[in-house]
Structure formats: structure tokens, C-alpha cells
Amino acid sequence: MLEVWTFGEAMVSLRAAAPVAASPAWTTHVAGAESNVAIGLARLGHQVAWSSRVGDDQFGRLVLAQVRGQGVETSGVVVDAGHPTGFMLLAAQAFGAAVDYHRAGSAAAQLDESVVALLEAAAPRVVVLSGITAALGDGPRRAVLAVAERARELGATMVFDVNHRSRLWSADAAGQFLGDVLGFVDVVIGSPDEVGLAGGVDAALGRGVGEVVLKLGAEGARLHTVAGAVTAGTEALAVVDPVGAGDAFTAGYVSGLLDGLEPVERLRRGNLMGGAAVSHRGDWEGLPTRAELLAREASSGVDVAR
Numbered sequence: 001m002l003e004v005w006t007f008g009e010a011m012v013s014l015r016a017a018a019p020v021a022a023s024p025a026w027t028t029h030v031a032g033a034e035s036n037v038a039i040g041l042a043r044l045g046h047q048v049a050w051s052s053r054v055g056d057d058q059f060g061r062l063v064l065a066q067v068r069g070q071g072v073e074t075s076g077v078v079v080d081a082g083h084p085t086g087f088m089l090l091a092a093q094a095f096g097a098a099v100d101y102h103r104a105g106s107a108a109a110q111l112d113e114s115v116v117a118l119l120e121a122a123a124p125r126v127v128v129l130s131g132i133t134a135a136l137g138d139g140p141r142r143a144v145l146a147v148a149e150r151a152r153e154l155g156a157t158m159v160f161d162v163n164h165r166s167r168l169w170s171a172d173a174a175g176q177f178l179g180d181v182l183g184f185v186d187v188v189i190g191s192p193d194e195v196g197l198a199g200g201v202d203a204a205l206g207r208g209v210g211e212v213v214l215k216l217g218a219e220g221a222r223l224h225t226v227a228g229a230v231t232a233g234t235e236a237l238a239v240v241d242p243v244g245a246g247d248a249f250t251a252g253y254v255s256g257l258l259d260g261l262e263p264v265e266r267l268r269r270g271n272l273m274g275g276a277a278v279s280h281r282g283d284w285e286g287l288p289t290r291a292e293l294l295a296r297e298a299s300s301g302v303d304v305a306r
Helices: 033-043 058-069 115-122 138-154 171-184 192-196 201-206 245-258 263-278 290-299
Strands: 004-007 011-016 026-031 048-055 077-080 087-092 097-102 126-130 157-161 187-190 211-215 221-225 228-232
Touching: 004 033, 004 115, 011 058, 026 033, 026 058, 033 048, 033 058, 033 126, 033 245, 048 058, 048 115, 058 077, 115 138, 126 138, 126 245, 138 157, 138 171, 157 171, 157 245, 187 192, 187 245, 192 211, 201 211, 201 221, 211 245, 211 263, 221 263, 228 263, 245 263, 263 290
Parallel strands: 004 048, 004 126, 011 087, 048 077, 126 157, 157 187, 187 211
Antiparallel strands: 011 026, 087 097, 211 221, 221 228
16 A cells, blocks of 8 residues: 655755855756655655646656655656646855746646545545645646645645745635635644745634644654643754755654654654754755664654654
């Protein structure tokens, strides 16, 4: 039985360590919330499939090669000859980084409810969805909602990472969608502000969500259920690249669910994965293998099920 199925946008990320005006060298990466989670889980030895749409172009072939090369099942990815693969430019500037997205009209923006058939064929234990894909347009939004509803009917554990992006849709629009989708969700993950879009922790639990996981950055993470809350701190780390930390956390938390870890241990695993992500450049390149993670958990005093 497949452990995890997910679908959503992936794009090419072109990165520079200096402002564009300085004519920097660029490095090429593959990025995407759901594909990042899929790669993180595959590296931890889980059986995971990712579905999407990519263009029939060089970027699309790169996305497929890299995601498949990390051990993720990609047979559900459609190669779309009529729409390009999206990409983004990320360049350092005096304070922080400048990001330019080129995703309008992309192949991923053509995702629709047909992905439900792929979910049904996969019959996974866990489904992971993200608010980024839902924000790409009407088709992707309907697809995320349809998948969440069908996953609940099939008895899969439904994990939803809010991943709000204000450049894609407003807080009001995201909040309205969350109100629709959370009735089918078992685990919702997000920052306090993101969960606040749905009215906060109590509102999410009131809609029937079993677990509300708050990502607290340098303070770690907190899990809320109707029975109470538990918190796990994280190590102080030098941040090389913060991009992808949230997706890595989600992969770690889902891995903990699959391994039957206790709540605080799931949070710790998520924190360790997030820490690995920020310690390296790229969204997922620094994520550990299962052997590496288990060794780190053991040295951190975390009792894990193997």
C-alpha cells in the first residue's frame, strides 16, 4: 500500500547570491511545496507518489528527472505540450532577497479534478495538500477541495499545510477556502498567522480537525488537540537558506505519523528536518536519509520507533 500521495505545483528556481544588477552566476534548483514534501519523505524511506502537470520543455524534464531521481513515484505527472513549466528568480539584495515568479498560465495552473482518479488508484495511507496549489486558480482550487473530500471518503489521513502566499491570493480568499477544506482535514499545519486565517486553533478543532500543528520558527513547534497541547523546541542553527524549511517540517511530521511516533516526537522530527533544510542551500538538497535522521534522533535523546 502506498504510504503518501500528494499533488501540486513544482517549478524551477534560479538563484543568485548577488543582486541581478551585479550580473551574478545563477544556480538551478527544483522547488515546490508538495514535491519538496515528497522528496523529504522519500529520503526517509517512505513510499510516496507525487502528481502534477509540467510543460513539455527543458524545465519540465528537469523537474521530472530530479523528483523521480529522489525516489518519488511520478507516473501521475502529465506532460503538457500547451503550457510551460513555471519558474522563479531568487536573487540576494542588500536586505534579504528579491523574488520574481513566472508561473501565470503554467502547466501546473491547469490542474483540475481529474487528479481525483489518481488518488483513487493510489489508495494511500496519507494525503498531503498545500494552500499554494489551491491559490493557483479555479481549477487547482477545485482539485484540492475534491481530493480532500475524496481522501476523507477513502479513509486516508488528510494533512493540509496552509502555506499562505499573499502574492497569490488575499487573506480573505485563503480564509474562505480554509473554511471549505478543513471539514475534510485530519491534520492542519501552519504558522499561528496562517491558522488564524481559519479563525485560529479553536475554530479549526471545532471544524473537526484532529491535530493543529503550529510552526513557531526558532521556538520549535506546538501540537494542539481537543485533549490539550504539547510543544517541542528546536536547536539554534546558523541559517544558510530558509527556503523549504516549512515543507521539510511537514515531511518530518508526516514521517512521524507513519512511524507511529508520539506527538512530541513527531514535532521533534519535524524540527530536525526543518533544521536540516535551513542549513543548506536549496529547498530539499540538504534533507537527510533515514539512517542519518535516526542517528541524529538517537543522539538527541529522542526515542523513536524503527
